[in-house]
Amino acid sequence: MAEDRISFIPRYHETPDQAAEYLRLALPLLSKHRLPVNPVNYAIGYDYVAGNNRPLREAIDRLQQTRQPLTPELCIRFYKEYILDEAARRFEKVGDSLQHLVSDTLSEVEKTETQASHSATTLERQAALLQQQEPAQIAEILQTVIQETRNLAAAGSELRSNLQATNQEIHQLRAELEMMKEAAFTDALTGLLNRRAFDMKIQQLLADAQVGTSFLLLLDLDHFKKINDRYGHLTGDKVLRFTAQVIRQHLPPDQIAARYGGEEMAILLYGFDRMRALHLAEQIRETLAKSRLKRRDNEEPIGQVTLSIGLAGLEENDTIDSLIERADQALYEAKRQGRNRVIDDRGLLRHKST
Numbered sequence: 001m002a003e004d005r006i007s008f009i010p011r012y013h014e015t016p017d018q019a020a021e022y023l024r025l026a027l028p029l030l031s032k033h034r035l036p037v038n039p040v041n042y043a044i045g046y047d048y049v050a051g052n053n054r055p056l057r058e059a060i061d062r063l064q065q066t067r068q069p070l071t072p073e074l075c076i077r078f079y080k081e082y083i084l085d086e087a088a089r090r091f092e093k094v095g096d097s098l099q100h101l102v103s104d105t106l107s108e109v110e111k112t113e114t115q116a117s118h119s120a121t122t123l124e125r126q127a128a129l130l131q132q133q134e135p136a137q138i139a140e141i142l143q144t145v146i147q148e149t150r151n152l153a154a155a156g157s158e159l160r161s162n163l164q165a166t167n168q169e170i171h172q173l174r175a176e177l178e179m180m181k182e183a184a185f186t187d188a189l190t191g192l193l194n195r196r197a198f199d200m201k202i203q204q205l206l207a208d209a210q211v212g213t214s215f216l217l218l219l220d221l222d223h224f225k226k227i228n229d230r231y232g233h234l235t236g237d238k239v240l241r242f243t244a245q246v247i248r249q250h251l252p253p254d255q256i257a258a259r260y261g262g263e264e265m266a267i268l269l270y271g272f273d274r275m276r277a278l279h280l281a282e283q284i285r286e287t288l289a290k291s292r293l294k295r296r297d298n299e300e301p302i303g304q305v306t307l308s309i310g311l312a313g314l315e316e317n318d319t320i321d322s323l324i325e326r327a328d329q330a331l332y333e334a335k336r337q338g339r340n341r342v343i344d345d346r347g348l349l350r351h352k353s354t
């Protein structure tokens, strides 16, 4: 599988009609430059005609002005620079905003400190005067003292309301950061963790090495190519989403499921014993095999959809590669023995029952 290099998913908010209009406009642009309509080139054409990606639009306009062709290589470069990296820049902007907020808050606090020290000096001076004055002038001095105290109170309440506003902004920025973090680690199609997150989690699994109680399951849809070929890619996507839902439905809290590759998913289990891990795999396999899915477009039933599952238990001295290798071998064995079954790395077999 190609390395998962997308840190953030580009966001589109167009209505279906708008998107259809951009499609109509983007295709002539691609054909003018003799570009094949693949996802990367289409994303470039789409963003160009939608007009809301200014740097990309300017880069393409510059090319057109100098009559240079928009080549597939340039499209890949622009895609990375103006679409993918733009998402990463959004992330940086959030960091910058936070920094501004903190420095604005600090200068508010400094302003109030200056006001407080000015007030303290004034009050001290008035206190000294009080000792020397006649009773008649005392009222006047007290007025000054009262005014200064009011100034101080006003500065305090201004600081408080500014800090409240800052606090709200920080909350909002934190929520945005959380959303971005989630998007960076989530597979957009299935909602499971993506490969990047899986790679981190499996490293943790090994670091916390719980031999005998940690397991890796690799789950691969059977004959998925046929489903795509017969019912179309969108129905294939629906099957992937449904499979992820079945996995989530059976997965106890705190256990990890990820989309490992195209039609392959992975589960990491902590604190399990082998029989329980096998039982879980079997439940997932059986639920999917018993489900009756329908086509996405006309609700016509699809034939039985099944999964093969390979399970490996963490062993002493395992590396990530050796653990994956054993789960992969078990998966291969499940496919070899006829699919729709669970095989583990000790050869325990749960036979297909549906």
Ligand SMILES: Nc1nc2c(ncn2[C@@H]2O[C@H](COP(=O)(O)OP(=O)(O)OP(=O)(O)O)[C@@H](O)[C@H]2O)c(=O)[nH]1
Binding pocket: 189, 220, 221, 222, 223, 224, 225, 226, 228, 232, 233, 234, 235, 236, 237, 240, 261, 262, 263, 335, 339
């Ligand atoms: N719809 C859809 N299909 C995908 C996606 N990712 C990978 N695929 C398809 O998954 C299929 C995998 O096919 P193969 O690796 O030949 O395996 P298979 O047909 O499932 O056969 P076995 O694994 O041997 O049972 C290919 O047709 C891919 O195009 C995706 O995100 N959506």
